[in-house]
Amino acid sequence: MENNTTIKTHKYRLYPTKPQEAAMFETLRLTRQLYNAALEQRISAYKKQGKTVTGYDQQKELTALKEACPExxxxxxxxLQEPFERLDKTYRSFFARVKRGEKAGFPRFKPAQRWNSFKFKEVWDKKKGRWLTPGRPTDDGKRINIPKIGSVKCKFHRPLEGTPKTLQILHECGEWYAVYTCEVPKNPLTPTGSSVGVDVGTTWFAITSDGEFVENPRHLKTGLRKLRVQQRTVARRKKGSNRRKKAVKLVAKNHQKIRRQRLDFHHKTARRLVNEHDVIAHEDLKVSNMVKSNLARSISDVGWSQFFDILSLKAESAARKVIRVNPMYTSQTCHQCGHRSKESRLSQSRFKCVNCGHEDNADLNAARNILQAGARPSGVNDSEVMHVVA
Structure with missing residues (x-):
């Protein structure tokens, strides 16, 4: 049965009073303490008894914990249950990486700097079709109810869509946010009959098979000079001092601005592609491996992984199709005659086929090959000769 809904998040700024903020910080402290204690319990149980402790086992101890620690x-x-679920997820990811033969990275204890949210895993009563107490907006639409904390002022800059599922309270760069996860109905767009291949890069952010070159805004590079000055200031401040904490906050604010600029650009670019095309084929890049090269900063700045994730989500909601294509040989193959040779790639931007003499921009040629590979039946091998796409 086809699923006609998709998941969407809504993020709203919170403006807590000082007592409410103190209660939020205390919730962060206690949930982090619970996570670290749960991790320590699992490690000790396995070392001493060879026993595996699950999140469900640990949740059953919460009643006794509250009696022993009234705070x-x-x-x-x-x-209080959510840290155990978060730890379960961390363990599952760890064992999945071990199974794939990747660098595993055993779950670590969380310092205060790496624990910035707590979560209400249920905010909607499905049977009665109404809000539960956590996250329920007030009648005037200016506050939300957060149990044990109070009615917190919230800026609803856009209405909530669909059915709310969870609520996460997030602390980010000195600001508080309410992040709702909602189940929303899909909104299929009118078919356009158009398909496009997308080649991404660092010189140009994206090059499409129909000849469009999308500029790379280079947000990190633009803000790098200011970041360097701020980071040198941090280095000169005494560790633990208030002046250093203020300097660190300025660096974090600048990074936040860069992240938001990049996210806004990705959303707008993905939205335009989804609106204009029924089928979008792009390279299936292993970005985690690519950032180990000497182009690490440029690759991190362009943010391909985030862009591809946003593109997939928007396409799913609009009933469009996104195809990930193996990028192997797309830059060495002539899209006119299908001949493959690394000598055809004359430079970063020039392509001249040694077989038929066809000349083109190298990235544009690759984008057309990506479209061609995306249109190929799934049974055909990527290494086979490519044919011309009209």
Whole structure:
């Protein structure tokens, strides 16, 4: 049965009072403490007894924990359960990496700097079709109810869509946010009859098979001079001092601005592609491996992984199709005659086929090959000769 809904997040700025903010920080402290204690319990149980402790086993101990440590009574029950679920997810990811033969990275204890959110895993009553207490907006639409914390002022800059599922309270660069995860119905767009191949790079952000060159805004490079000055200031400040903390906050704010600029650019570019094309084929890049090269900063700045994720989500919601194509040989193959030779790639931007003499921009030629590979039946091998796409 086809699923006619998709998941969408809505992020709103919160403006807590000082007592409310103190309660939020205390919730962060206690949930982080719970996560670290749960991790320590699992490690000790395995070392001493060879026993595996699950998140469900640890959740059953919460009642006894509240009796022994009354401070945990100040935290909503679902919020206390979430650190165990988060730890379960971390363990699953660890074992999946081990199975794939990748660098595993065993789960680590969380310092305060790496624990900036707590979560309400249920905010909607499905049977009665109404809000539960966590995250429920007030009648005037200017506040939300956060159990054990109070009614917190919230800026709803856009309406919530669909059915809310979860609520995450996030602390980011000195600011608080409410992040709702909602189940929304898909909104299929009118078919355009158009298909496009997309080649991404660092000189140009994207080159499409129909000849469009999307400029790379280079947000990190633009803000690098200011970042360098701020980071030198941090280095000169005494560790633990208030002046250093203020300098660190300025660096974090600047990084936040760069992230937001990049995210906005990715959303707008993906939206335009989804609106204009029914089928979008792009390279299936292993970005985590590519950032180990001498182009690491440029690759991180362009943010391909985030862009591809956003593109897939928007396409799913609009009933469009996104195809990931193996990028192997797309830059060495002539899209006119199908001949493959590395000598045809004369430079970063020039392509001249040694077989038929066809000349083209190298990235544009690659984008057309990507479209061609995306249109090929799934049973055909990528290494086979490519044919012309009209």
């Amino acid at each position: 945990f009574e100040a935290v909503y029950s679902h919020v």
